């Protein structure tokens with residue numbers, strides 16, 4: 001090309017969750033009988049959940065309304081009535097919230113919010129990301145900055161809580177850090193943070209004059225005795241705060257592509273307000289978020305059956321997660337933390353148990369040759385090697401922890417599968433495969 005089109009920054013866009021899907025697809029091309037058990041995906045619909053009837057009823061009623069308004073564009077920042085409802089919804093959970101509906105912004109899923117937030121940061125301003133990271137956040141932030149992520153640690157020896165000393169050290173060492181990202185409940189670890197932890201994060205933000213971004217897309221999914229602490233309440237009138245919520249996970253309606261940003265405490269700093277105005281302008285360029293999910297959203301969340309649905313969903317997620325943690329917890333060489341929210345778990349390999357000579361048998365010759373060529377690529381992390389063998393040997397697809405910028409070897413699985421028999425079979429086979437893999441070369 002006269003002017004090169006390939007952008008070297010593309011290398012910063014890393015999405016380990018998709019890489020493993022490509023590997024599974026390639027295996028399927030080589031062996032059409034290959035069956036994938038997709039323990040990698042965070043889509044409840046794909047894992048056997050059906051949406052609650054009141055969601056479908058509301059969609060049908062809206063679609064059939066005379067005037068067809070839900071087929072048109074919505075307001076560029078989101079349907080005003082729904083944004084007003086969001087301010088009341090925020091207040092229900094955080095009574096001190098003074099969120100104005102002009103500070104609620106709807107986007108096409110939180111994915112679009114993530115892009116806009118990082119793209120609108122000025123050159124040099126960085127957002128501290130947790131590690132293990134959620135790749136959509138860490139990659140988009142890194143891509144926008146044109147530099148590797150700046151990370152704070154989540155501690156697997158403390159139920160994956162943020163390591164606050166490490167967080168402060170990273171803030172001190174990296175003066176370009178302008179914000180802290182908190183994902184609570186957490187993807188990929190399933191951790192839920194206490195009010196005390198959030199308080200300490202807000203204190204750090206106050207001390208260093210930082211903004212907090214709180215991704216709460218899983219905030220209705222909390223169990224095993226924990227409750228959700230409200231960042232909105234803790235940060236009220238103290239630090240600039242962006243809260244991210246959406247309907248992908250709790251209804252669940254990921255294909256609806258509907259999420260929203262809440263800009264709290266904008267009066268605290270004109271600089272924060274200017275940044276928020278920039279995000280609103282960026283979203284305006286995208287015209288608007290999809291109309292239908294936005295207009296029915298208040299009716300769906302306010303439906304008398306919502307709470308019963310949410311309880312059933314949480315009860316099942318809790319039981320599934322506890323079964324999986326107990327089963328994998330018996331595998332020698334693995335360290336497994338119980339989860340308290342969302343539907344992700346990240347078992348870790350104990351230090352030193354993985355090496356580059358371990359294998360599992362792969363019956364299909366072409367698949368074996370493909371996997372061997374993949375695992376022998378220079379620099380391939382040892383946990384990725386392990387997950388490739390597990391995939392080819394068992395069909396079970398999990399994502400290596402290294403794909404989440406994790407300093408520890410392990411893998412992330414989702415606890416969503418609603419089929420009891422298949423779940424029991426999956427985790428019995430996964431346990432055996434890991435034991436066999438670890439024993440294949442010591």
Ligand SMILES: Cc1ncc(COP(=O)(O)O)c(C=O)c1O
Nearest residue numbers: 042109110111187217246248259
């Ligand atoms: C922590 C977190 N934030 C945001 C998203 C994106 O959600 P959406 O479907 O609204 O784009 C996800 C999706 O998995 C997620 O795990």
